[in-house]
Amino acid sequence: MPQIPNITLNDGRTIPQLGYGVFKVAPAETERAVSEALETGYRHIDTAAIYGNEEGVGAAIAASGIPRDELFVTTKLWNDRHDGDEPDAAIAESLEKLGLDRVDLYLVHWPTPAKDNYVHAWEKLIGIRERGLATSIGVSNFLVPHLEKIVAATGVVPVVDQIELHPAHQQRTVTEWAAAHDIRIEAWGPLGQGKYDLFGVPVVAEAASAHGVTPAQAVIRWHLQKGHIVFPKSVRRERLQENIDVLGFTLTDAELAAIDALDHTDGSGRVSSHPDEVN
Template structure:
C-alpha cells in the first residue's frame, strides 16, 4: 500500500521518498517559507539545484524546521556552467556549504550537455563523492539512453536515479524500460505538465477525479506513484502542497491507469537534452 512514508530503495541503506517537493522557479526570497510549509504539511524529500539559486534558503528552512536531518532526504544538482568548466569538486563543496550540510542524500548531473562531452569525466568525480560518503547516492537528470549507455560502459557506479521530464503526454516508456533493466530509478520532473497543455481537461483525468472525489492534479500524481515513478510536485501555496500530498486515500483502477497511459503522445513540453549545451 502506498503511503506518505513510501520509499524506493536506491542502494543498501539508502531509500528515497517516492513523493517529494521541488523548488524549481521558487524565488529565493520565498524559498525558506515555502520549504518550511512543505515540511510542516509532511514532505520529507526536498529537491533543489544550484541553478535554482535557492540552496541557501532551502538549508535555512531545513534548520528552522527542527526536523532531524536523518528524516529529510535532500537532492541538489550540479549547475551546467560548473559542469562545462570542470569545476565539479568546487561546485559540490559550495552546495554543501550553501545547504549547511555535511553530506547529500542525492547529487545529480543536471543536464548531460553532450556537445561539451564532459559528462563521463564529471561522473567519475561524482563517484568520488559517493565513495567518501559525501553523497549517499549519485544520479543524473535529463539523460537519454545513449548517455546512460556511455556511463555504464565507461564508469563504475550505476546512476541511482535519472530525473527526467515525465507526464501523461510524455511518458518516456523506452527510457523507463531501459532504466528498469539496469536498476536506475525514474524520477519525474514537470509531473503535471507545467501548465503547458490542458492536462486537467483530458477526459480520463477528469473521469478519474470525479470517480474518486479527487482533483485532477491528485489523479495525475497518483498515476505517477502507481506507475512506480518518483515524483516531485511543487507549489508556493501551503494548501496546494497539502492537496498534492493527499493522494493516498484512493487508488486508480487498472482501467483508469490504462486510460491515462493511453494519453501518451511522446511529446515534450520542456527542453531537449541534446539541445541544451
Template sequence: MTEAIATPHLTLNDGTSIPQLGLGVFLVEPDEAERIVTDALEIGYRHIDTARIYKNEEGVGRAIAASAVPREEIFVTTKLWNSDQGRDTARAALEKSLERLGLDHVDLYLIHWPSPKHGKHVESWEALIELRDAGLATSIGVSNFMQTHLDDLAAATDVVPAVNQVELHPAFQQRDLRAFHAERGILTEAWGPLGQGKYELAELPGLTEIAARHEKTVQQVAIRWHLQEGIIVFPKTTRSERMIENATVFDFELSDDEMATIAACDRELRVGAHPLNTDF
C-alpha cells in the first residue's frame, strides 16, 4: 500500500475536511467496482464518490473492508436517488446504502437531483438534516441543484448544503452558480470534469500548448485547473495507470495567464442532463 496522495483538503461549512481530489465510480460495473476502488486505495486515493443508482455500492464497500487503510482516512460519498426522496423514505434509503457499503455512516450524503418530477427536494433536505443529526452522515449536501433549488432550501431551513455537486468542465464552467455557492459558503464539486469524452479537450484553444509547456496531458491540465479554481474533483477511470496520471497534478502550477486561457474556453456546453428537464 502506498501512502495517501498529497492532495489538498478543503474545509466544509460544517468544519469537516474533504480531500479535494478523489475517484468517481459513475458507470463502473458492479463487478468491477471492488477491483477499481481497491486499486485506487492502493495508489493513494482517499476520497470515493458513489451513489445508490450506480448500483456498485457493494463493490465499493468490499474494497474498503478489505483495505489496510483505516476507515477514518477514507472519505465516502453516496447519494439519495430521486424515487427514494421524501421525509418518510430517505432514512430507509440511506440505511440500505450503508448496508450495501458495509459502513455505519457515510462522510457525505447528497440529494442526487432536485427532480421536479417528484417535487420533494425540500422535504428530502429536511430529512437529510435529521440523518446528519442521527450520525448516519457526517456532512450533507446536494447535487445538480440550481440557484432556485438552493433558494428553496434556504427558505425552509437554516442549514446550508456543504457542497453542490454539478456538471463542470472547461467547456461548461458554471461561473454564476459557483459565485452563488461562494456567497452561501457552499463548496462546488465537479462531475464529468473531463467532459465525459463527449468533446475533445485538446480542441479547446490553448490547452494543448499549456499541456506541452508543462509536459503534461490535457487531462492533467484540466484537473489542475479545477484544483486551482477551488473545486472538488473526482475523475472517473477504470484503469490504474490513468488513476496515477490523474493524481500526478501536484508537481506543477498553472500561471495566471494559463488560467485565463482556460477560462476563455467556456462554451456553456452542457453535455449531461439539465436539472430542470429531468423526468427521472
C-alpha cells in the first residue's frame, strides 16, 4: 500500500494528506467506489450530509474490515442546520448513517453569511468535539472575515478550512491568513472540475512529461508539495489508482513556480459560487 504522508493539525491530531472525496458520487455507486478506494490504499474519506451518500460510505467502511483507528472520516454540517440545537441533531443523523460513534473531522460546510448564524454553528461544533462525537473540527468555504469572526467569538481556531483551490484559483488571501493561524488548507475541486483545461496548459504538460506521469498526477503532486490536503474524486478504479500514485516523484522548484503562475489573481478562476453568495 502507498505510504501517504500525514499532516499534523493544530490540535495535535494527524490527517492523511491524500484522501478520497465523494462529492457528486451517486448514492447507489458510493459503497462500491469507497470500497475500491479503500482497497487501493486510501484511508481518508471525505463526505457531507448534503451529498446524500453517507450510508454508502458507512457500508463500505463496515465491509472493509479495516480497523477504525486506521481510517480518517470527514463529514459536514449543511447550511440549514446552523440554528438552535440543529447541529447536535445533524451530527447524530450523520453518525447513524455512517455507522460510526464519531467522525475524525466535522466541518461547517458554508458560512451562509446572509443568515449570519455561523458563529453559533461553530460554538455547537466545539460542544460536539467536547462530547467526543468529532475528534477535530473545522470549516469549509470560509473567507478571512468569516474566520476572523468565529475565532474572535470563541477563541477556538479551526484545524482546517476546506476551500475551492486549484492552479487557476489559489485563494492566496485565505491561504496566507490560514498559514499565519496554523490552519491547514484542504483543496476541493483540486483539478479545476473541468472548467479549465489545466491538463492542456503547457507548463503542466511539460512537468508531467518530465516525470513520466499524467497532467492530473502533476497537479495533484503540486498540491501535495504546496502542503494542501487533497482528495480528488473519481468512480473509476484505474483513476483511483492513478490519483494515489503520485508519491514517487517530486516537482522541481521551477515547475512549482510555473504552476503557481497559473493563478487568476482577480478571482476569475473560481468554479463554484462565491461563499458570500451561498445562503
